[in-house]
Amino acid sequence: MKLELKNKKEYVSIEHNPYEKKGYSRYAKLNSKCPVCKASVCDKDGKIVLLGKWKDKKHGIFVLSDKFDDFKVEYPEQFNYKEKLIVEFICPYCKSSLVLEEQHNCQKCNAPTIMLKVFTRSVIQFCSRTGCKEHKLFLHKDDMWAFMRQIYTDSML
Ligand SMILES: [Zn+2]
Ligand SMILES: [Zn+2]
Secondary structure, three states: OOOOOOOHHHEEEEOOOOOHHHOOOOOOEOOEEOOOOOOEOEOOOOOEEEEEEEHHHEEEEEEEOOEOOOOOEEOOOOOOHHHOOEOEEEOOOOOOEOEOOHHHOOOOOOOOEEEEEEOOOEEEEEEOEOOOOOEEEEEEHHHHHHHHHHHHHHHHO
16 A cells, blocks of 8 residues: 655654643544545544454454554454564455555564554554554644644643
8 A cells, every 4th residue: 555645745744642741641542544445443432443464364353542652452362462473454344455565664673564544634654563663643734733632632631
């Protein structure tokens, strides 16, 4: 899959929650969709539910946190997360692979990376290797307010 950011100037890339150190609540919720069929991949609690394939054609359902900079994952029962395996994530609706082209491989561990659409026009890219925390949010200017508002509103509760 291609990482398509049509007008690069309209995006800022964010690697960590910019408000973390300012006393605001840590996380912004990513409203995630499949970049191919545009279906929401979130369950009723907002968590990201994806199919995953790993070595020897094993597959199962992975539940990822929808919060930016949070790395909690619920693994399928038969998956050994200690092996630091590479998982090919797949949209549960249209069954498209969410893996990006090789040129976008992880800068830290060289594993393929995964793309999801977030908010309306933004994109998140994250490493497919279990335990690697490399990720990047390409936040579109139209989604800036949605992203910041959540962090700010959370801090008022
Ligand atoms: Zn899809
Ligand atoms: Zn990595």
